[in-house]
Amino acid sequence: MIVRISTEGQYRLPSAYLDRLNEVDNQLVEVVAKGDRKKFDRLLDKMLKMVREKGQPLKPDELVGSEIILPAPGTTLDDAKALFTGDGLIPG
Amino acid sequence: MGILSRMSTIVKAKMTQFLDKAEDPRETLDYSYEKQLELLQNVKRGIVDVVTAKRRLELQGAKLKENVNKLDQQARQALAAGREDLARTALERKQVALLQVQGLDSQIADLEKEQERLTMAESRLAAKVEAFRTRKETIKAQYSAAEAQVRIGEAATGISEEMADVGMAIERAEDKTEKLRARASAIDELVQAGTLEDYTGTTDVVERELAQISVSQNVNQELEAMKRQLGTSQPKQLKEGK
Numbered sequence: 001m002i003v004r005i006s007t008e009g010q011y012r013l014p015s016a017y018l019d020r021l022n023e024v025d026n027q028l029v030e031v032v033a034k035g036d037r038k039k040f041d042r043l044l045d046k047m048l049k050m051v052r053e054k055g056q057p058l059k060p061d062e063l064v065g066s067e068i069i070l071p072a073p074g075t076t077l078d079d080a081k082a083l084f085t086g087d088g089l090i091p092g
Numbered sequence: 093m094g095i096l097s098r099m100s101t102i103v104k105a106k107m108t109q110f111l112d113k114a115e116d117p118r119e120t121l122d123y124s125y126e127k128q129l130e131l132l133q134n135v136k137r138g139i140v141d142v143v144t145a146k147r148r149l150e151l152q153g154a155k156l157k158e159n160v161n162k163l164d165q166q167a168r169q170a171l172a173a174g175r176e177d178l179a180r181t182a183l184e185r186k187q188v189a190l191l192q193v194q195g196l197d198s199q200i201a202d203l204e205k206e207q208e209r210l211t212m213a214e215s216r217l218a219a220k221v222e223a224f225r226t227r228k229e230t231i232k233a234q235y236s237a238a239e240a241q242v243r244i245g246e247a248a249t250g251i252s253e254e255m256a257d258v259g260m261a262i263e264r265a266e267d268k269t270e271k272l273r274a275r276a277s278a279i280d281e282l283v284q285a286g287t288l289e290d291y292t293g294t295t296d297v298v299e300r301e302l303a304q305i306s307v308s309q310n311v312n313q314e315l316e317a318m319k320r321q322l323g324t325s326q327p328k329q330l331k332e333g334k
Contacts, residue, residue, distance in 0.1 A: 006099065006257055006260060006261075007208075025096045028095050029094055061222060063224060063250030065183055065253050066253060067102075071095060083098050083099070
C-alpha cells in the first residue's frame, strides 16, 4: 500500500503494517483526548519511523494516490486537536 | 475517527481545488498542468520568504550580541566610576539580551529545517510535474477526448495529492515565518526602548520567575568578578551578597 507522510513524501509499505498503523492511530486518539503531550510526540515518532524504516520511498516521478496519509513530522498535540475540530492542520 | 482518516479527509478536500474539470478532458489536463507550475512558483516564493525571515533573525542576533558586548563594557566603566547601581542595570540588560540570543538561535534552526523541507518539497513536486507533463502529452496524442480523462486517472490523483500536500507545507512555513516575524518585531521594539523585560517570551509564571532568578544570580556573579578584576572588592560588599 502507498503511505504518505505529510510534507515529506510517499512510501510503499507492505500491507501487513496496516494493523500496526491503526493500532498506533487509536492510541493517538486516546492520548489527544488526555492531552498527554510527551506521549503524543513519542507515538507520532514511532508511527513515522515505522513507515520510513519498513517502507520504500516512492520515486519522485511516480504519480499515484496514497491509501493512508500520516501527519507531518513535528505535528504537535495542539495541531492534532485542531485537526479534529475541523480547522485542519493549520488553522485559518 | 482516527488521525489517519482525518488527515485523508483534509488532503482530499484540498485536492478538489486542483481537480477542476473543463468540458474537454484534454483541457482539464492542460489546466491542471498550469496550476502545477503556479504551485511550483509558490513553493519557490515560500522558500525565499523563509530565507528572508532567517536572515532577519540572524541580523538581529548579531545586533544583540553586539549589544551584549557594549553592555558589558558599560558595566565595567560604571563600576570603575563607582556607580555600582548603573553597572547592575547594564548587567541585567546584558543577561536578558543573552537569553534572547539563545531564543533566536533555536528559532533560526527551526527556520533552517523549514527551508530544507520546502526545498525537498520543491524538487519532489518538480519531478512529478514533469512526469505529469510527459504523461499528459502522450495521452493527448494517442487518445480521444473522451478517453483522455480515464487514461490520466491515477496520475491526476497522484499529482493533485502532491499539490495538496505541498500546499500544506507552504501554509505551515508561512505560519511559522509570520509568528517569528512578529516576535522579531517585538524584540526590535524592546531593544529600542531599552527595556527587554520579556525574559523568556513565555507567559508561564514559574518559568518567568525562574528566569528572573537566574538573571539576578548571574548579575551578582558578574558584578563580583568585575569588582575583583578592578580590585575594588571590599569585604563589606562581599558580605552583602548573601
